Amino acid sequence: AFAQDTCDAHFTRSQGMTNALTEAFAAMQAKDAARMAKALPPMETLLNAVPATEIKPEICNGNRINVYSRYHYARLNFLRASGVDTGFPKDLIIVKQPELNHGSVAYAIGWIKYEQGDFAGAIAAFEKGLAVNPHSNELQNEYLATLMQLKRYADVVAYADRVITSEFDITDETRAKFYKARGVALFATGDLAASLDALTVSLRYQHDDDTSNIEQ
DSSP states (O other), rough: OOOOOOOOHHHHHHHHHHHHHHHHHHHHHHHHHHHHHHHHHHHHHHTTTOOSSSOOOOETTTTEEEEEEEEHHHHHHHHHHHOOOOOTTTTTTTEOOOOSSSSHHHHHHHHHHHHHHHHHHHHHHHHHHHHTTTTTTHHHHHHHHHHTTTOOOHHHHHHHHHHHHOOOOOOOOHHHHHHHHHHHHHTTTOHHHHHHHHHHHHHHHHHHHHHHHHOO
16 A cells, blocks of 8 residues: 655655656667666656556645646636536635656556567556546557557447547547547457448548548
8 A cells, every 4th residue: 555645745756757757768769679678667666656546636735726637627627617616615726736757657668568569568557657647648548559459449449438438638639549449449349330430530530541541
């Protein structure tokens, strides 16, 4: 069991990840397999120390509401503007904090493991990252791609549906990717009509020659 960080402790932990993360991204950009492998252990140690629970908005110093993701920032402000009770005092300001490195560490670990062909390890890293920040579009994309690589087609469809129907801050480009993955997965399961429908919707969000060829 881990003690959940609060307020400034989130930022302190995030800062402590910077050096390992900088090295990992440099290795990833250089596509240096040996360097990437060397970067993994320190990042895994950091990620393992993070509680597998979502970092949610909280009252800090008694004078503000700290918010740690774009999703929650947009959601709280929308609810407040609509006069809906957010569960927080109405007189406290909502402050969007800097993006934490927690999700980026999970992303880097999963990306490297994917490149190594360790898809089970990649899934585990992405799942940990999504437990901490379930609304990270970057982690959602990588998680979906890894499910596809593992041929877990039913999970691809279920997860794509979940993101498409519950996330309100994703771009049309991202929606196109999720509908495309949904379409390919449905095709693999033999549901041709539903596959064609998903691919058609994907093209409406963003035209892509590859998707168009699959549809044909």
